[in-house]
Amino acid sequence: MEKPGYEIAILGAGNVAWHLAPALETAGHTVSCIYSRSLEHAQALAGKLTSARATNNLDLTSEAADLYILAVKDAALTELLAEARFPENSLVAHTSGTQPLSVFKANPGIRGGVFYPLQTFSKQTLVDFKEIPFCLECADENGMLLLQKTARSLSNQVSEVSSEQRKILHLAAVFASNFTNHLLGISHKIMKEGQLNFDLLQPLVTQTIAKAFGQDPFSVQTGPAVRFDENTIQTQLKALENQVTYREIYELISRSIQQQASKS
């Protein structure tokens, strides 16, 4: 693997920064600076690193770095970009799945980019960066090259993805990850109320996911809806009669499964 050894400043000390900063060090880069609105948070992350200074000052004009990574919440990005000062012509990339490249338009003195790791991060859970797809975007050719080298030093899956495609990707990820998690939450609640161990379902769910990524998931659909098994559907709806929203979800997804089955 290449070890290009860039100087990188990270703005943000949340879940993404928490995993990304040490991984960048391991890959041979120098993380020179961690900014957070909360100095305490910046210090907590900098303390895990070799030589990063912690700061809550957004004037970074004297903080020379090859790349500034903005690993902050979507809601904080515009405000951060309005307040932060970077050295002239700096390469500044955000890690968001939803924000377009044009979010940098208000900062003509810098080269904007996107450095989006397509994964869900939480502080407690270890992640293997090798397996994380990085989606990159940059209008500047040298900027893109630097983003590519940096991403490839972390991961085996690096692609260029336009803002327009990233929007589609993010919508697909909401269905595949956020909504799936909510269904698992409903399932967990049903099991708990029935005094059953949720872990009983883990082999089934793991196999369901493995099958879904082997082919078009619609083609391997199973269950009462796709069998048009009205008996079971009615029994299960009755079991949900006191949980209005879950009942609506059951009805709507069953209808959608049946619409799909009637098409193919």
Added chain:
Amino acid sequence: MEKPGYEIAILGAGNVAWHLAPALETAGHTVSCIYSRSLEHAQALAGKLTSARATNNLDLTSEAADLYILAVKDAALTELLAEARFPENSLVAHTSGTQPLSVFKANPGIRGGVFYPLQTFSKQTLVDFKEIPFCLECADENGMLLLQKTARSLSNQVSEVSSEQRKILHLAAVFASNFTNHLLGISHKIMKEGQLNFDLLQPLVTQTIAKAFGQDPFSVQTGPAVRFDENTIQTQLKALENQVTYREIYELISRSIQQQASKS
């Protein structure tokens, strides 16, 4: 592992039987007979086994076996039980997640049981029986003992689950597996239409599932809905404006996520 070496007859030659029959042989049992309405299907499965005869005759009174496993579709079970003849006092267990033990009431000459492997089976996909939870039920003590020994010869996860609990388990499985697969199907379709490779989402989905089984999935919910990020929600709804049902699913699950978030 115990190798009790029972004589087992299997009625059915579909996905469950296809995996279960060879696994029973490997575990030291003798599969003596495969019944299917289609003799050809019975022969195809019997051909994978050491010494099973194939039959499409439901008079099994001269087919002595320690256990008769009914691995047929739910819709076929009642009819099969009405037509089949077993030796007096036989132990006959079905593999269904939805059918109660009382389905055997019409057959007073046999001891009914449930031998339910909580997994999704398809002929192409290998399954590791060791990891599959088996849910057993039998009113007869000796019958339950035999079902337990058989299940334990296949799997490390064997539990007694009542018909009432199995109903709850099956409802939870519909949300966690069938509905999750449909959401992955929608996600696959969105990616395909955007000329993006669905596999890009696999690490994210795998991590989502791993996190959901580590704790209450509701407590690790991410995405625009739980952030009450109305901007992103409206943008994504607009992207779905030509896909009415998917738009409804997006709206309903987002609302459910927000209801849950407001509770906790």
